[in-house]
Structures are given as C-alpha cells and as structure tokens.
Amino acid sequence: MPEKQLDQLLACLDAPEVAGDAHVRVTSLTYDSRNVAGPGALFAAFEGARFDGHRFIGEAVGRGACAVLALPGRAVEAPEGVTVVRVPDTRRALGAIAREFYDDPSGRMAVTGVTGTKGKTTTTYMVAHILESVGMPAGLIGTIGYRTGRSIRPAPNTTPEAADLQEIFYEMRQSGLDQAVMEVSSHAIALGRTALIDFDVAVFTNIGHDHLDFHRTIDQYAEAKADLFRGLGRFGPRLGKPWPKSAVINTDDLYSMKMIKASRAAGAHVVAFSAKPGPWRDGCDDLATADDVHMGRSSTSFILQHAASGVRIPVRTRLAGAFNVYNALAAVAASYELGVSVEQSAAALASFSGVPGRFQSVDRGQEFAVIVDYAHSPDSLANVLATAREITRGHVICVFGCGGDRDRTKRPLMGRIAAEMADYSIVTSDNPRSEDPASIAREVSAGMGANNGRWAVILDRAEAIREAIGRARPGDLVLIAGKGHETYQVFADRTIDFDDVQVAEAALRELVPGA
Numbered sequence: 472m473p474e475k476q477l478d479q480l481l482a483c484l485d486a487p488e489v490a491g492d493a494h495v496r497v498t499s500l501t502y503d504s505r506n507v508a509g510p511g512a513l514f515a516a517f518e519g520a521r522f523d524g525h526r527f528i529g530e531a532v533g534r535g536a537c538a539v540l541a542l543p544g545r546a547v548e549a550p551e552g553v554t555v556v557r558v559p560d561t562r563r564a565l566g567a568i569a570r571e572f573y574d575d576p577s578g579r580m581a582v583t584g585v586t587g588t589k590g591k592t593t594t595t596y597m598v599a600h601i602l603e604s605v606g607m608p609a610g611l612i613g614t615i616g617y618r619t620g621r622s623i624r625p626a627p628n629t630t631p632e633a634a635d636l637q638e639i640f641y642e643m644r645q646s647g648l649d650q651a652v653m654e655v656s657s658h659a660i661a662l663g664r665t666a667l668i669d670f671d672v673a674v675f676t677n678i679g680h681d682h683l684d685f686h687r688t689i690d691q692y693a694e695a696k697a698d699l700f701r702g703l704g705r706f707g708p709r710l711g712k713p714w715p716k717s718a719v720i721n722t723d724d725l726y727s728m729k730m731i732k733a734s735r736a737a738g739a740h741v742v743a744f745s746a747k748p749g750p751w752r753d754g755c756d757d758l759a760t761a762d763d764v765h766m767g768r769s770s771t772s773f774i775l776q777h778a779a780s781g782v783r784i785p786v787r788t789r790l791a792g793a794f795n796v797y798n799a800l801a802a803v804a805a806s807y808e809l810g811v812s813v814e815q816s817a818a819a820l821a822s823f824s825g826v827p828g829r830f831q832s833v834d835r836g837q838e839f840a841v842i843v844d845y846a847h848s849p850d851s852l853a854n855v856l857a858t859a860r861e862i863t864r865g866h867v868i869c870v871f872g873c874g875g876d877r878d879r880t881k882r883p884l885m886g887r888i889a890a891e892m893a894d895y896s897i898v899t900s901d902n903p904r905s906e907d908p909a910s911i912a913r914e915v916s917a918g919m920g921a922n923n924g925r926w927a928v929i930l931d932r933a934e935a936i937r938e939a940i941g942r943a944r945p946g947d948l949v950l951i952a953g954k955g956h957e958t959y960q961v962f963a964d965r966t967i968d969f970d971d972v973q974v975a976e977a978a979l980r981e982l983v984p985g986a
Contacts, residue, residue, distance in 0.1 A: 473572055473641075474498045477513070477538055477554060480568045484558060488543070491554030495537045500569055500634050502561075507534035515540035515565040515634070516547075524561070540564055563663045566633025570667045576640035578669045580610075580648065581710055583805055584655040586696050587676025587721070589851045590798045591629070591654040593790075594676060596826045597802035598652045598809075604819035605811050610643035612636070613654035614845075615827060615956050620646025630659030636668065650809070657695040665699070669706040672808050673699050673734075674719040674801050678726040679850030693726045697733040704737030715740050717808040719801055722752045731755065742808065744800040746793070748776070759804040761786075761796050768840065768862045769832065771795055775803060775817065782813040788820050792830055792858035828955025830855060833975045835986035838945035839865065841979065843971045845955025847874065847901070849884040852952055856892040865946030869893035870939045871953050872932070873915055875906030882911065883918030889926070890919040893950070895942065896926040899935035901953045902961040932960065933974050940978040951975060 478493040498511030504527035507514060514531035516524035516539065525545045532539070538554040540561045541547050549555050558564040583598055585591045592614050599609040599618075611618040614629045619642040630653065631639060643651055655673075659665050678693050703716040718734035720727050722743040731754040734741050743752040744759040751758060761773040772787040773796055788799055803816040825831065833841040840863065846852045852871065859867045869889050873882045889896040898915050900908040912928045919926055929935040939949045951971045954960075960969035979986040 472498060473574070474511070475572055477556075480513075480571050481556065483567045483571050484564055487564070488557035489554065490557075491538070491549075491552075493554065495554055497538065497572070500565060500572055500638075501531075502565060502632065502634065504528075504531040504534065504536075507531045507536050510535040510537060512536045513538045513540065513565075513568070515561045516542070516545070517561055518542060540568075560663075562633065563666070566637070566663065566667055569634035569637035573637045573641035575669075576637065576644045577651070577667075578706065579644060579710070580640065581650050581671045581809060582640075582668060583650075583652045583672040583674065583809065584665065584668070584670045584699060585653070585674040585676065585801070585805075586655040586657070586660070586699050587674075588679035588848060589854065590676035590794060590801070591656075592845070593795065593798045593826050593829050594674060594801045594805075595652045595654055597798060597820065597823055598805050600823050601802060601806040601811055601816045601819040602650050602652070602809065604822070605815050607650050607809075607811075608648055609650035609652050610639070610646075610648050611652055612639060619643050620648045628659075629654050629656040630664055633664045633667065636664060640668075655699055657692055660698045661695045666702065669710070670699070670703060670716065671709050672717045672719060672805050673703055673739075674805050675700070675724070675727065675730045676721055676797065676801060677724045677850075679848055693729055696726070697729050700730050700733035700739065701737055703734060703739040717742060717805075719744060719804045719808065720755070721745070721797060721801065722755070723747050723797075728754070740808070742779075742804050744797070744804045746773075746796050746800065751778075757804075759800050759807075761800055764793070764796055766791060766793065766858070766861055771799075773799075775800065775813065777803070777807065777813045780807065780813050784813060784817050786817045786820055788823060790823070790825050790830065791862055792855070793861075794854050794858070795830075826956075828957070828971075830858065831955075831972065833972055833979070835976060835979045835983070837943075837979055837983045837986050839943040840948040841940065841943075841951070841975050842948060843951045843955060843975065846871075846952040847954075849881050849888055852885050853888050853892065855950060855952060856888065859948045859950050860892065863946070863948040865944060865948065866894040867892070868939045868942055868947060868949045869896045870899055870932075870935050870949070870951045871896070872899045872901035872908075873911055873953070874902045875904035875908075875911055877904075879914060882914040886915040886918030887920075894925065895939075897935045897939055898926065898928045899932045900930050900960070901932075902957075903963070904961050905963045932969065932971075936971065936974050937978040937982070940975065941982050949975075
C-alpha cells in the first residue's frame with residue numbers, strides 16, 4: 472500500500488483548516504471506523520441519512536487513526552497528536568485525497584463507464600468479455616461485484632464511494648490491468664463519487680422510471696446521467712491519444728439528445744447506436760444500427776451495420792430479448808472506440824454466456840421455461856415480460872415484488888404492468904427492509920385492478936415461486952423478477968440467505984417428475 476505525508480495529500484484541497492501536525496505519515500484511508508487497523512489511518516467522518524461518522528471519531532482514534540477529516544462546526548474529541556482537518560464536504564475531500572494517495576490510477580487506464588436505467592450490467596460484462604477476447608483483460612465494477620484482477624469483491628453499491636473507487640483502480644493497476652469497465656449509477660454521479668474518474672468512453676443505455684425517491688423527477692434523474700457526459704472533457708484527450716473521449720449513446724431513447732448535447736459541450740466524439748435503422752442522427756459522428764432481428768427462446772441474431780468502419784456483419788448472441796440487441800450494439804460500439812474491430816467484437820459476442828440474474832434460464836429439463844431476472848423497475852419489468860411473450864407459445868406467469876425503503880411511486884405501476892402483460896401474476900416480497908411486506912404488496916396490487924382470478928398475493932417468496940412453478944404447463948414461461956443475482960433477502964430485523972435460482976431449482980425437483 473502507498474504511504475504519503477498528510478500535507479502532500481491536502482494540497483489537492485481548497486484551503487482546508489488544519490489543527491495539528493500536517494506532516495504525519497498516512498498509510499491508509501477509510502470512512503468506516505471498524506476498518507481502522509492500526510497507526511497511520513486517515514479517517515473521514517461522513518454525514519449520512521442514517522449514521523453520522525462524527526460519532527465514531529473516538530473509535531477510529533482508539534484504533535490508531537492519526538488524522539481525521541471533519542465538517543466545520545462539528546464537535547471533535549481528538550487527543551493530542553491526532554490531526555483534525557476541517558473541510559466543507561468530507562466525502563468529496565476523501566475522494567480527492569484518495570486520488571492523490573493512489574497516484575490517480577484511473578488516469579493511467581482506459582476507463583469505460585456505462586450509465587442508464589437498464590442494461591448497465593449486461594453491457595459492462597459484454598465489453599469486458601470483448602476486450603478479454605482480444606487479449607485486453609479488464610477490471611469490472613458494478614452491481615454484481617468488483618473484479619480487480621486480484622480478487623472479486625461483493626458489491627454493496629453499484630458504484631462504490633469515491634475513495635473506494637480509487638483503491639479499486641489502484642488494485643487493478645497493481646494487477647497489470649490497463650482497461651476498466653464500470654457501471655455508473657445516477658446516485659454516484661449526483662454524490663460526486665465519479666467526479667475524479669478519467670473516463671475515456673461513456674455509454675448511455677436508456678432512461679426509465681427508477682430512483683425517483685432520490686432524484687424526485689425523471690428530468691432530474693436524466694440530468695444526473697448527463698453529468699457523466701459533461702465530464703468527458705474534464706481531463707483532456709483520451710489516455711495517450713491526441714483525439715477526444717467518446718460518448719456512445721442510444722438514440723432511440725427520448726433523453727438521448729440531452730446526452731448528445733452534454734457530450735458535444737465536452738468536446739467528445741459522439742457515436743449513436745439504434746435498433747431502428749434510419750437517417751443519420753443529428754449531432755453524432757458515427758452510427759451503429761441493427762436490422763433483420765430474429766429472437767428465439769435462448770438466442771438473438773441481427774445484422775449490425777457500423778458506419779465508421781463500413782462493416783455490415785451478422786451478430787448472434789446466446790441471450791434472448793430485444794433489450795439485448797441494444798446491449799450488444801452498445802458493447803460493439805464502445806469496444807470499437809477502445810480499439811477492437813467490429814469483426815472481433817461480433818465473434819466474441821457469439822461466446823458470451825450472459826450475466827447471472829439477467830434473463831437467466833433455470834433449466835432442469837422441464838417442458839416449460841423458468842427465467843430469473845433482476846427487473847425491479849416498471850420499464851425493466853415491461854421489457855422482460857414483452858420478451859417472455861415473444862418467445863413463449865403458452866402462458867406467462869410472473870412472480871415479482873418491490874423493495875422497501877425505495878421509490879414507492881413505482882409500485883402500482885409495476886402492478887399494472889404485470890396485470891396487463893402476464894397471464895397470471897403473484898405479488899410477493901422482494902427486499903422489504905424496514906417496511907411491512909404486506910403494506911408493500913397492497914401498494915403494488917392497488918395498480919392491478921379487480922382480482923379476477925389472474926393474480927394473487929403470497930408474501931413468502933419461496934412459496935410464491937413454488938406456486939408459480941406448480942401452475943406451469945408445457946409451453947408456459949415462469950418469470951421470477953426483482954432480485955436476479957442476489958443471494959439474500961433483507962427484512963427489518965434480519966437478512967437471510969435467498970437465491971431465486973436455487974429456490975426455483977428446488978421447486979422443480981419437488982414438483983416436476985424427472986427434473
């Protein structure tokens with residue numbers, strides 16, 4: 472790990488107030504007092520919605536912290552010999568300090584950031600797979616985990632805190648990686664977590680109804696996404712190249728022009744992608760389109776046309792659904808900006824096996840399909856149900872719920888979508904967190920209309936999955952939505968082990984002869 476003098480690290484901040492020795496040696500950074508493992512730690516007191524880090528300064532100092540970042544005016548009980556640094560925003564200050572501490576690791580890598588409501592995880596995995604197929608191994612940061620080349624860490628957040636990001640990039644560089652692909656959430660952008668990341672390529676997938684508990688309106692949500700593209704000009708041209716950064720934008724989305732304008736203002740090279748072949752997109756420098764799309768139960772094919780290279784080539788993936796056409800287009804266009812030919816990308820996508828919990832098939836030889844998907848917003852649920860309908864000759868049975876302590880406005884919307892698009896729906900618990908599961912289910916079912924025998928409420932998620940599989944007949948499709956790759960379920964007083972795939976497999980073994 473690095474070791475630097477505190478005054479060197481504080482040089483990146485604007486007039487911090489320092490009380491104590493500014494020359495102490497810093498050997499680690501943290502905002503969690505439990506992670507202070509000995510002398511030399513710099514502890515930052517974050518002020519959050521639930522916890523105030525200033526309350527844990529004493530614990531951090533007791534464990535060996537040599538310096539503390541605190542907000543102005545907050546009481547700090549620090550013994551003699553512990554340096555206290557006052558800054559207006561401890562989160563952003565620690566991020567800037569971490570960038571200096573780890574010698575700006577993202578600035579020495581080609582970093583691709585993917586933002587949008589849907590498709591971030593699959594697109595990042597596709598790009599990483601393409602890069603690795605041509606001998607360019609990539610680190611990966613997102614909802615499922617953080618892959619650094621040395622380790623795979625669990626992901627408490629889609630996009631980590633700013634200081635954690637710098638440490639993760641540092642580990643990637645120590646592993647010899649020159650490429651990183653990451654999901655960029657709207658929360659992370661709004662909270663400044665990614666403000667000091669030097670992105671070479673930024674990808675916009677789409678905007679849908681999500682996170683309005685945080686952003687309040689869909690326009691504010693889109694505005695946060697656009698900040699990623701405005702930042703493309705912040706650190707100058709692409710790493711080691713004389714040409715600008717690249718923005719890869721889904722121009723079939725209603726908010727695409729906002730992203731194009733933000734990218735143009737940053738001086739970025741703008742690449743459009745679209746599954747609706749048509750005229751050249753205004754404000755774009757390049758275009759990738761798909762036509763002649765064919766979708767099956769476990770694969771999708773289309774013809775990709777890439778304007779800059781002049782290549783027109785068939786693409787086949789082992790993934791189902793129209794949304795995966797968009798994900799593949801985004802991945803090919805982004806990879807081309809990183810130096811991978813369209814032909815190489817198309818070949819790589821043919822071997823891409825998918826992402827855990829993203830339209831994942833649970834197949835034990837039964838005569839009906841069982842799909843597990845992370846869909847947890849109105850748009851994503853509508854998309855996966857539309858795909859289910861396209862690839863199913865029988866009935867579509869949907870098991871879903873909504874998370875607690877999250878955007879309540881989407882609950883009746885998701886209920887309405889399930890009632891309209893599935894033949895039978897079961898409303899169940901997702902991660903209720905501190906809320907009453909029955910109350911959440913009532914808000915969901917309020918959008919489903921009169922119960923005409925086409926939906927039910929079963930709060931026990933395992934029992935709901937078992938009931939859905941027990942109802943399925945040959946040719947049907949059971950969609951288990953909301954939790955995807957997650958292997959836990961969070962209640963007010965406990966977190967339990969829970970894996971939709973494993974629960975579905977157990978139900979199949981119990982209910983389907985020979986499965």
